[in-house]
Structure formats: C-alpha cells, structure tokens
Amino acid sequence: MMQRMSRTTFAAAAALMLGFGPAVAGPAEDELVVNDEITITTVAPAAAHLEGHLDTVYSGWLFRTEDSRAMQKDDFENPMFIYVERGLEAWDMADGSEGKSCADCHGSIEEGMKGVRAKMPKVNAGGALWSMEDYINSCRTERMGAEAWKWNSGEMKDMTSAISLQSRGMPVDVAIDGPAAEFWQRGKDMYYTRYGQLELSCANCHEDNYGNNIRADHLSQGQTNGFPLYRLKDGAAVSIHQRFVGCVRDSRAETFAAGSQEFRELELYVASRGLGLQIEGVAVRP
C-alpha cells in the first residue's frame, strides 16, 4: 500500500485516517459504551495528590483514532477476547502436583476475582508490593505446585486478561497510604526522573505534553486503567510493565526488567494517577 501511493498522498491519507497532525490536540469527545450496555468513565477530576500537576485525568482511549476506539466498544471486535477466552479455560483447569485449578480455591472467576484488578498493585500480607502477576505466580507455585509463568508469557497474559475483565467498569481503587506509602513515593520519584541519553521523564511526555504529537504518536496521559491491552502494531497483548520497558527504552535509557521492584513501585504510582477513571481491562490501542 505504501509503495503504490506517493509519499504525500500516503501521509495525507494517513493523517485523515489516524487523525494525526498538529490540528489534533487533546482528547477526543467520545463516550465509551461497551456492547451498547457498559458505560465506562474515561474523564474525571484528578485525585487530590495530583494538585498542581493535573486537573483532569483522561483514559488513553480518548487519544486514539475513531477506528481503534470503535474496536474497544464491541467485544466481538476486540482482539483481547482471544486472550480472555484462553484465560477463562485455564481458570478451570487443574495444573501442578496438587492437581488443583484456580476455581478449586476461588470459585467462579466472576465472583472470586471481582474488583481484584482495580486494587492492583497492592501490599501483600508479608509487606511486599505485588502486581497481579505476582499473586498469580504465588498461587501457582505455593498452592498448586505448578511452575511460575514468565511475566510476559502468553499464559500470564491470558490469565491477567480474564481477571481484569472481572473489574471492568469499576473505579481504580489502589491504596497509596499506610504500608503502600513508601512504595508509592519511590514510584513517584521515578515518574519525575529524567532517564537516559534523551533525559526524558514519564512526566515530560505524559504530564507536560499529553495531547501533543511526538512524531507520529499522539501522546496520552499514560494511564494504566486499560491494561492488559491489545496493540495492533505488535499484533499482541501488552502488559503494564512491558509498556514501561518500551517507554524507558525510547528515552535511550537502560530499562528496568518487567517484574522488577522498581516497575512495581512505578506501576502503583501510575495507577494512582488514574484514580477517578474506571478499569477498561481489556483495551485496544493502535
């Protein structure tokens, strides 16, 4: 397609299709109603802790083109449901030396996992900050006698997708005080640290410049309420930490590993910037 069109025609067509270009600024005016029945809040007043930084928070969905927004309005169009389906199957499947499935301990996923995604990441009984992936792996290794799944493996994304869906439409509900406070503070420090040879912080792109274009990318606020989400460009589901890796790498920086303590802390802080928004699990992005 690219070769057959002249470069300018292509650019103009692409600009029309994707809504790029300096003419586009800020979030779209659109309402997210999934399957014509679930209304999800995508704009909200910012949480008190963001005073002086942001007045209003917006879901990343509002910064995407009409086409990708439409895919998220209909579960039949949303490629994430392939992951969800597999995750639902795995939920009921016994695995490991104990011969148990998730359902054996948690009952139906609809009841057992309702609201779980909205609270992640959170401090566990032992005082460590855990992401959903950590909880899943702890069940697998400690209770099922099964092997841990790799952070960004297909099996892990299937399961986090199926679990996230059970919180769809629920408000982001992460705790940032009490035992979470120190993790949250470190995550906040990271958010404003200018990493890499390009010396860019998360805030440079997602606080100071959301709504603006960095080359072909229309910057959003970098919210995490839609994860795990499908990236059409990768043709695959993407985890929160995987997205963080990409953004840090794009600053010509040495990234942190998916699943690292640093990224769990950053995940908590970024999640708290989305307080007021609702869980979209599972979103679609270009």
Added chain:
Amino acid sequence: MKRQAILATAFAFAATAAFAEIAPTAVTFAEDGSIAESLTGVPGNAEEGAKVASTRPLGNCVACHVVSALTADFQGDIGPELNGAADRWTEAQLRGIVVDAKHTFEGTMMPGMYKTGPFIRPGDAYTGKAAPAELPPILTAQQVEDVVAFLLTLKE
C-alpha cells in the same frame, strides 16, 4: 550572506590549520547558552543537516518540531515551529541549542545532541541495554555543524 561567506572562508582556513575537533566534554557555553566557536572548523553542509534533522535515529528534530522546509511526515508539535529560526537566533545561539539546549532553556525537554553525560541510566541507543563506557553523543561534531547550517537557512 556576505558575512557568512567571509566566516566560511575563515573557518575553512582554520580547518586547513589542523583544527582539533572540540570534544563534548570540552564545549564551553556562554552565559546565554550559546557556543561561538565551530566544533570542527569545517563549515556545515545545510543539505546534510536537513537529512540529520529528518532522520529518526539521528537528530529527528521533526519528532518535536514542525519544519516546513522538510518533507518528513508526521512532524511533531512538542516544541515551537522552527520556521524562521534564523531570524530569531544567531549561529552561536543555534549551535548552543543543538549541542545542549538546557543551557539556553532551563529544564527543557529538548535532548542534548552533543552530550555524553552525566545521564541517569544511559542506554545503548534504543536497545534498552546499558550504554557502553564510551557513550558516543547522538550527533557527531560535524553533524551538529550541518544542522546549524541548515537552521541558518530557515528565514521567513
């Protein structure tokens, strides 16, 4: 124009006199963030500079700036448009901005193009891996001069 021609000859002269390239760590900025002296002594090539400004792993200035003289697609709007930059800034100021704009605009988002540190967790280009001990600047000294020469053509 005339002054530039004279300058260019002067630089060409300096070049023949075995001008030593100024290393990133040896660059000196004036109070206003400008750099009077050429980094190489070799006059910049505006055409090459235009390429550097449009090319992704190089200057990629169009990621953040609209430059109407360039055909690069998807020009960004993070920074101001560069149209007419030569009417607003001197050659020395433009050199300072390209080398490390933080001396001109405190805390700016614009990356230093001829800078080797100190950085927090510098990476090896866009691999996500740690940078080599001898991290090269994003642009070579001559590429900086080429970009400056290109910017000097942006008049309104």
